[in-house]
Amino acid sequence: MKINVTINNKRMDLEVNCDEFLVDTLRKYGYLSVKKGCDTGSCGLCTVWLDEKPVLSCSTLSVRAKGKNITTIEGVQEEANEFAQFLVKEGAEQCGFCSPGFIMTVLAMKEELKNPTEEDIIHYLTGNLCRCTGYVGQLRAVKKYMGVE
Structure with missing residues (x-):
């Protein structure tokens, strides 16, 4: 499925699977500063901002970011x-x-x-x-x- 998001002030259309986590989507699109650590929401390595609030991208489905602003450390x-x-x-x-x-x-x-x-x-x-x-x-x-x- 296709979702539109804004990553670091750049509007993008992303192709995601319905069960794909945001950490995997971001890394797939080249945002390699978003690290994978525990994959259980316990370590904080994958923290990004979703509409200016910190979230653990390893436990946030990518489809939940549809229409939202994502900020990584590059932003x-x-x-x-x-x-x-x-x-x-x-x-x-x-x-x-x-x-x-x-x-x-x-x-x-x-x-x-x-x-x-x-x-x-x-x-x-x-x-x-x-x-x-x-x-x-x-x-x-x-x-x-x-x-x-």
Whole structure:
């Protein structure tokens, strides 16, 4: 079936199967920053925005995106680069496999939460798994990026 979507401000017609997940569709159309990790909605690697809200693309059927705006990390490069500098300054960058999904979640959190506490940040980021770190550096970077000291 054919669906029309807007990906990173570009209108597109996509050919999808009725049981196809958004992560597979996006990767099929060249959006390789959208990673496949657990395929169970548990790790956050596949996070994209659907109408400006973070969703797990491995558990979202592509047909649910019909007529909607999809944003991948390619669509928010300036903001992603800005946050990445905070990660680097805190020594929190690691292998980078989880970074696109993690960054998409952090950018969404910055839009959604105003003056969050550390507990708010930790709660919002629950579900973003990283196998390289203990999250301490990442949490420091997120707090500084969010203006929480």
